[in-house]
Amino acid sequence: MLSVSDAAQRLLSENVGRLILVRLRGNKVLRGVLRSFDQHLNIVLEDAEEILENGSRRLGVVVIRGENVILMSPV
Amino acid sequence: MLSVSDAAQRLLSENVGRLILVRLRGNKVLRGVLRSFDQHLNIVLEDAEEILENGSRRLGVVVIRGENVILMSPV
Amino acid sequence: MLSVSDAAQRLLSENVGRLILVRLRGNKVLRGVLRSFDQHLNIVLEDAEEILENGSRRLGVVVIRGENVILMSPV
Amino acid sequence: MLSVSDAAQRLLSENVGRLILVRLRGNKVLRGVLRSFDQHLNIVLEDAEEILENGSRRLGVVVIRGENVILMSPV
Amino acid sequence: MLSVSDAAQRLLSENVGRLILVRLRGNKVLRGVLRSFDQHLNIVLEDAEEILENGSRRLGVVVIRGENVILMSPV
Amino acid sequence: MLSVSDAAQRLLSENVGRLILVRLRGNKVLRGVLRSFDQHLNIVLEDAEEILENGSRRLGVVVIRGENVILMSPV
Amino acid sequence: MLSVSDAAQRLLSENVGRLILVRLRGNKVLRGVLRSFDQHLNIVLEDAEEILENGSRRLGVVVIRGENVILMSPV
Numbered sequence: 001m002l003s004v005s006d007a008a009q010r011l012l013s014e015n016v017g018r019l020i021l022v023r024l025r026g027n028k029v030l031r032g033v034l035r036s037f038d039q040h041l042n043i044v045l046e047d048a049e050e051i052l053e054n055g056s057r058r059l060g061v062v063v064i065r066g067e068n069v070i071l072m073s074p075v
Numbered sequence: 076m077l078s079v080s081d082a083a084q085r086l087l088s089e090n091v092g093r094l095i096l097v098r099l100r101g102n103k104v105l106r107g108v109l110r111s112f113d114q115h116l117n118i119v120l121e122d123a124e125e126i127l128e129n130g131s132r133r134l135g136v137v138v139i140r141g142e143n144v145i146l147m148s149p150v
Numbered sequence: 151m152l153s154v155s156d157a158a159q160r161l162l163s164e165n166v167g168r169l170i171l172v173r174l175r176g177n178k179v180l181r182g183v184l185r186s187f188d189q190h191l192n193i194v195l196e197d198a199e200e201i202l203e204n205g206s207r208r209l210g211v212v213v214i215r216g217e218n219v220i221l222m223s224p225v
Numbered sequence: 226m227l228s229v230s231d232a233a234q235r236l237l238s239e240n241v242g243r244l245i246l247v248r249l250r251g252n253k254v255l256r257g258v259l260r261s262f263d264q265h266l267n268i269v270l271e272d273a274e275e276i277l278e279n280g281s282r283r284l285g286v287v288v289i290r291g292e293n294v295i296l297m298s299p300v
Numbered sequence: 301m302l303s304v305s306d307a308a309q310r311l312l313s314e315n316v317g318r319l320i321l322v323r324l325r326g327n328k329v330l331r332g333v334l335r336s337f338d339q340h341l342n343i344v345l346e347d348a349e350e351i352l353e354n355g356s357r358r359l360g361v362v363v364i365r366g367e368n369v370i371l372m373s374p375v
Numbered sequence: 376m377l378s379v380s381d382a383a384q385r386l387l388s389e390n391v392g393r394l395i396l397v398r399l400r401g402n403k404v405l406r407g408v409l410r411s412f413d414q415h416l417n418i419v420l421e422d423a424e425e426i427l428e429n430g431s432r433r434l435g436v437v438v439i440r441g442e443n444v445i446l447m448s449p450v
Numbered sequence: 451m452l453s454v455s456d457a458a459q460r461l462l463s464e465n466v467g468r469l470i471l472v473r474l475r476g477n478k479v480l481r482g483v484l485r486s487f488d489q490h491l492n493i494v495l496e497d498a499e500e501i502l503e504n505g506s507r508r509l510g511v512v513v514i515r516g517e518n519v520i521l522m523s524p525v
Contacts, residue, residue, distance in 0.1 A: 306411070307410055307411035307419045308411070308417060308419050308438045311419060311436060311438060312438065325401070325443075327401075341438075341440055366440070367442075369440050370399060370400075370401075370403070370439070370440060370443045371399075371405075371434075371437045371438060371439045371440065371443075372437065372438045373423070373434050373435055373436055373437040373438070374435065374436060
């Protein structure tokens with residue numbers, strides 16, 4: 001069995017430069033190109049946008065504090 | 076008596092590659108194939124879906140931050 | 151005076167294999183056979199069920215993250 | 226001046242075997258005989274009951290996770 | 301400039317044996333004679349009472365977990 | 376680039392003895408003369424008052440637990 | 451792959467002296483010129499203002515506790 005560090009980091013590493021979805025506490029959902037991350041799940045997204053009920057809002061580059069991340073998945 | 080580390084890890088290890096249910100804070104429930112986990116209960120699920128009141132939503136591969144996990148159980 | 155570690159651990163150790171009630175944050179109440187625990191109150195329950203207002207829901211084996219535990223008591 | 230550790234621990238030590246009131250987050254109030262405690266305010270109560278608006282509910286022996294404790298006082 | 305440890309501790313030390321007001325999370329307000337405290341702001345109050353909208357409720361001696369403290373002030 | 380410790384501490388140090396505004400979780404806003412602070416943003420204010428929708432309430436000297444601080448700014 | 455520390459710190463360093471948007475827990479949004487930050491995302495903003503539904507409120511210089519930060523992005 002892989003440790004999650006290995007599996008999660010490999011999954012995330014494979015998705016650097018690709019579009020991912022990030023769900024945050026407080027029902028916020030962001031989508032953007034993963035530029036980088038660390039072991040606390042702090043994330044830098046490029047071309048990020050917040051997904052709203054009706055449409056989306058452009059955010060550009062964002063630094064997300066990992067503590068607010070619930071889950072991430074490649075799109 | 077087994078320590079929970081032993082028992083929990085054995086339980087989870089036995090379920091790598093199998094379907095599990097993960098309940099998160101904020102009343103989110105996910106179901107997917109356990110790919111990996113660590114001692115903080117960070118989890119990688121494959122073929123994950125969010126269970127909704129009426130149906131479900133496909134998520135694919137997800138990295139779940141352990142801090143949001145309330146409980147996990149094999150399906 | 152016993153330290154709580156001693157008293158709590160002895161209480162829990164005495165109840166491995168027996169039915170206990172676990173109250174979680176968010177008003178969740180589970181009942182199940184205690185298989186194991188650790189010093190963070192991470193818990194593995196067997197034959198677990200969630201107690202609902204009207205009846206209960208079967209969960210089978212569950213791993214509970216200790217951080218969500220408010221209290222535990224033998225049934 | 227006594228450190229709180231000293232004062233709090235002496236206060237609690239003096240009340241082992243006596244009835245105390247424990248207020249938890251989420252507006253839960255328990256009353257029971259203090260069997261033991263530790264420096265994190267993890268507590269074991271015997272003959273515990275939850276105080277409800279109209280009456281009380283018997284819980285027997287309970288292990289309370291200190292993180293949920295707001296305050297404790299001898300009855 | 302004094303470090304807050306110095307200033308806060310001096311302020312609290314000066315008020316041991318005097319009446320202080322303690323505001324807790326969840327809109328609870330207590331008033332009592334400060335018996336002791338530590339660097340986590342764990343507090344022991346004597347002759348404590350909870351201040352209610354209309355009047356107050358006697359609590360006697362209480363141990364308050366510092367994590368719930370928002371602020372304290374001499375009365 | 377200055378580290379925030381430097382910049383934040385210099386900013387706060389420059390404001391010891393001056394009026395500052397402190398916003399706390401739970402929509403509490405305090406105003407008072409900064410007497411001292413530490414690296415956890417624990418704060419001692421003198422002549423503090425709570426800003427209410429309609430007016431203010433005098434608090435005198437207060438010790439604020441840094442964990443509840445959202446932001447601070449010189450008035 | 452860059453570590454997030456590198457990527458996030460480079461992103462933030464590049465934006466010292468420029469306008470950024472900071473989203474805080476509790477639906478607070480601030481905009482101001484980034485003066486400094488540290489690895490906990492503690493931030494000092496100059497010429498800060500809080501963005502309100504209808505307009506904005508001037509705050510001047512603010513120290514923001516990193517724990518409350520959800521995300522930051524250059525404007």
